[in-house]
Amino acid sequence: GAGVSQTPSNKVTEKGKYVELRCDPISGHTALYWYRQSLGQGPEFLIYFQGTGAADDSGLPNDRFFAVRPEGSVSTLKIQRTERGDSAVYLCASSSGGRGTYQETQYFGPGTRLLVL
């Protein structure tokens, strides 16, 4: 089946604006993750959903960041009052959850490159 998809591929916005980034996970995957990757760094965990609920949001940097997954499938990462430091690639991943090599593997989307001017 199709992999994880993310839209838009690129987003340019001005400082102070609001942005929404969308992630469509692999069909049937109950676990969904958001990561942020700055230039020259590895991805850093932001938030994890199991079904519709945010099971772990400890990686969100501050209250300007918020994510939802209302029907347990598509997720939206929302950033309010964007700052230049928010510029990064935002990656989404999904997994089927549970034990086992396949279940524990996270499958990543192509990412959204956010540039805040």
Place this chain on the structure above:
Amino acid sequence: SQQGEEDPQALSIQEGENATMNCSYKTSINNLQWYRQNSGRGLVHLILIRSNEREKHSGRLRVTLDTSKKSSSLLITASRAADTASYFCATATYSGAGSYQLTFGKGTKLSVIP
């Protein structure tokens, strides 16, 4: 915060040579995964090794894990120009509700010269 530290940060080799990348980490893990990333976009999963495994193979990839030293290595044999990419190790710890949180290192940038 990033737990894994890859070594070297950059590696340049000739096509056909073997490439070895190392990863060290700090805390206990459930498994360790290696990913490849081209041009700073999506990550491609390469291989997963569990904490009770010592070595795993997949095609031209060989991964080792030494939990006593908290380190792992990724060996790519007979490298090809298409292997040029950044390689990341990610340690997985159980985060409850049936899922695992990944903590990535900064990556090794591999260049394979034709």
